Amino acid sequence: MKGTLTIYRRELAGLFLTPLGWSLLFLALLLNGLYFTQYLELTGGNVDESLSYSLGQALPYWALLVLLPPLLTMRMISEEARNGMLEFLLTAPVRDSAIIIGKALALTSFLALLWSSNLVYGGLCQLLGTAPDWGRLWAGFGGAVLVSALFGAVGLVASSLTNTPILAAFLALIFNVLLISISYVGAWLGQRWPELAEAVINKTSIPNRLTSSFLRGALDSSDVVFFAAWTVVFLVLATRLLEARRWW
Amino acid sequence: MISVTNLTRRFSGFRAVDGISFEIERGEVVGFLGVNGAGKTTTLRMLTGYLPATSGAISVCGFDVLRQSLEVRRRIGYLPESVPLYREHRVSEMLGFQARLHGIARGDRKARIASALERVGITDRSEHLIGKLSKGLRQRVGIAMALLPEPEVLILDEPTSGLDPLQRIEVRGLISELAQEHTVIFSSHILPEVEAVCPRVLIIHKGRIAADGSPEELVRQGGSANHVRLEAVVPDAEEALRLLGSLPGVSTVKDCGREGIHRTFEVACEEDLREDVGAVAAMRGWALRELSWRQPSLEQIFSRVAFELEDGQELAPSPAATAGQAANAGAVQASGLELSASAPLSGAGTIEVQGPGGSSAASANKPPAKPTDAGPKRAVFNLNPFDMGANRDLGAPKDAGPREDS
Numbered sequence: 001m002k003g004t005l006t007i008y009r010r011e012l013a014g015l016f017l018t019p020l021g022w023s024l025l026f027l028a029l030l031l032n033g034l035y036f037t038q039y040l041e042l043t044g045g046n047v048d049e050s051l052s053y054s055l056g057q058a059l060p061y062w063a064l065l066v067l068l069p070p071l072l073t074m075r076m077i078s079e080e081a082r083n084g085m086l087e088f089l090l091t092a093p094v095r096d097s098a099i100i101i102g103k104a105l106a107l108t109s110f111l112a113l114l115w116s117s118n119l120v121y122g123g124l125c126q127l128l129g130t131a132p133d134w135g136r137l138w139a140g141f142g143g144a145v146l147v148s149a150l151f152g153a154v155g156l157v158a159s160s161l162t163n164t165p166i167l168a169a170f171l172a173l174i175f176n177v178l179l180i181s182i183s184y185v186g187a188w189l190g191q192r193w194p195e196l197a198e199a200v201i202n203k204t205s206i207p208n209r210l211t212s213s214f215l216r217g218a219l220d221s222s223d224v225v226f227f228a229a230w231t232v233v234f235l236v237l238a239t240r241l242l243e244a245r246r247w248w
Numbered sequence: 249m250i251s252v253t254n255l256t257r258r259f260s261g262f263r264a265v266d267g268i269s270f271e272i273e274r275g276e277v278v279g280f281l282g283v284n285g286a287g288k289t290t291t292l293r294m295l296t297g298y299l300p301a302t303s304g305a306i307s308v309c310g311f312d313v314l315r316q317s318l319e320v321r322r323r324i325g326y327l328p329e330s331v332p333l334y335r336e337h338r339v340s341e342m343l344g345f346q347a348r349l350h351g352i353a354r355g356d357r358k359a360r361i362a363s364a365l366e367r368v369g370i371t372d373r374s375e376h377l378i379g380k381l382s383k384g385l386r387q388r389v390g391i392a393m394a395l396l397p398e399p400e401v402l403i404l405d406e407p408t409s410g411l412d413p414l415q416r417i418e419v420r421g422l423i424s425e426l427a428q429e430h431t432v433i434f435s436s437h438i439l440p441e442v443e444a445v446c447p448r449v450l451i452i453h454k455g456r457i458a459a460d461g462s463p464e465e466l467v468r469q470g471g472s473a474n475h476v477r478l479e480a481v482v483p484d485a486e487e488a489l490r491l492l493g494s495l496p497g498v499s500t501v502k503d504c505g506r507e508g509i510h511r512t513f514e515v516a517c518e519e520d521l522r523e524d525v526g527a528v529a530a531m532r533g534w535a536l537r538e539l540s541w542r543q544p545s546l547e548q549i550f551s552r553v554a555f556e557l558e559d560g561q562e563l564a565p566s567p568a569a570t571a572g573q574a575a576n577a578g579a580v581q582a583s584g585l586e587l588s589a590s591a592p593l594s595g596a597g598t599i600e601v602q603g604p605g606g607s608s609a610a611s612a613n614k615p616p617a618k619p620t621d622a623g624p625k626r627a628v629f630n631l632n633p634f635d636m637g638a639n640r641d642l643g644a645p646k647d648a649g650p651r652e653d654s
Binding site (some may be wrong): 003009012027087088090091092095247 | 293297298299300318322324326328329330331332333334337341345346348349350351442444526554
């Protein structure tokens with residue numbers, strides 16, 4: 001636990017001590033802000049709907065989620081393996097799981113900071129006269145962070161697979177796209193077996209799970225468990241891969 | 249303290265470490281010596297638990313390295329060869345991270361960090377960014393990182409690589425100092441360094457332990473090469489061979505041929521027999537030109553192991569003895585450094601300098617190689633690739649030295 005916290009602190013510091021962290025955050029926040037004003041105009045000033053769009057109902061959120069974690073996780077294991085830092089970490093008195101969890105938490109915190117811009121938008125709208133539904137906003141924010149943790153874990157798996165950072169980023173990117181597009185596969189299946197397709201979409205589609213509960217302001221435990229469980233699965237996988245590297 | 253039994257590590261069919269066993273007691277300072285690729289780093293990595301062994305067992309402080317890895321890691325201070333440090337952090341932050349990893353109490357951290365920095369002499373750099381430090385300074389930060397948790401065992405993988413001669417001397421002093429409280433294992437391919445610091449040397453060659461013992465012991469065991477060298481005007485070589493061979497304590501006499509009117513003999517013997525040889529020369533009225541006592545240095549023993557030379561063969565003495573020559577030799581020497589252990593050298597077999605308890609007679613019994621075997625090839629290795637300048641003249645200009653490997 002202590003080790004996890006130490007790694008977490010170091011990773012978070014590392015993210016903010018490099019220009020990469022800052023420039024990604026700057027670009028992402030800029031995009032987020034631009035799109036939010038667009039949503040406001042499109043929905044005719046509906047603050048709640050706009051915030052929902054910004055937190056996952058619209059494509060830009062997913063684009064950021066598919067792009068950012070791979071770029072950040074490629075540095076976390078792949079690059080460290082290459083420059084020898086991993087040798088230091090793996091001979092330090094911390095468990096492999098603590099290393100992975102610490103890094104995953106740092107990444108999730110970074111993305112949470114990015115999504116928290118939506119809370120600021122909510123606050124601004126309230127100041128300007130239209131109060132958002134805070135419960136719904138917080139639920140959406142929580143959902144967004146949960147999904148970010150899942151994508152971060154996927155990135156860490158890719159990162160512990162290879163010593164080439166750019167390859168790790170690319171692998172993670174492809175996998176992220178696959179994760180999101182499961183629902184499209186479901187839709188394609190729907191032409192033949194509508195019932196099966198609906199089940200597949202409902203059970204597996206990450207965007208559907210986010211939009212149908214969190215963004216409506218409803219905390220469905222099945223969705224929370226779905227995201228948390230898959231995150232844990234990928235974290236365990238990453239830990240195992242980290243262990244397995246020693247044998248390569 | 250550390251016990252290693254039958255340690256083997258295979259990398260896709262290639263045995264990097266091949267069934268080595270040794271014991272290291274508390275407070276010992278052990279130098280791992282070997283050419284590049286001999287298996288030093290692999291062995292050290294297995295000691296730290298970074299690499300699992302293909303077979304064999306390691307116990308450190310009574311804990312199994314694989315099963316009780318965390319216990320072992322708490323007791324080891326390890327400086328990997330690559331000196332891993334987060335470049336974006338300041339020195340003090342990096343040490344703070346290490347202190348937290350090792351669970352050093354918050355109240356002690358500052359004092360411990362300060363003392364570690366002081367020991368490696370970089371107190372004034374504690375607020376510098378690691379990425380902006382020179383290689384030598386980073387190396388010191390790495391040593392400070394390994395020292396910080398006050399580990400029972402310090403494992404340093406080539407701690408002096410990348411340092412300038414003055415810093416090398418300092419690090420050597422530091423290691424000797426640390427030896428008083430810690431068990432220190434360090435690897436190097438720089439001989440004089442190991443000779444100066446380590447009471448015990450482990451020579452690793454092709455994944456096996458080629459020699460184990462104190463430098464003096466190793467030299468003694470390689471003692472078949474002890475000889476009195478006699479250069480004199482000798483009218484009758486046959487008679488000289490017979491006379492010198494009849495001296496008590498002489499094992500063999502070798503006629504090394506004539507140069508002008510002088511003839512050179514090597515009189516192999518355990519003890520220094522200069523007086524006796526001199527007396528024979530005086531009695532026969534040979535005009536003496538040289539009479540000297542030659543003992544193999546650890547360097548020669550190491551070169552023999554590394555280059556798999558036969559007993560009689562020797563590498564030519566290092567031309568880097570003087571600074572001026574070193575300057576001229578720089579380029580050639582640099583290429584010598586890249587020799588790997590597997591470079592085909594003489595076709596001769598391996599000599600074995602055996603550890604304590606082994607017999608040194610084995611090497612003495614082998615016939616010396618035919619000079620024709622070594623003749624043409626030896627010229628390539630006229631320069632000693634292992635002397636990386638650790639014992640060179642400090643007054644010489646810096647750039648005159650042999651290249652540092654990085």
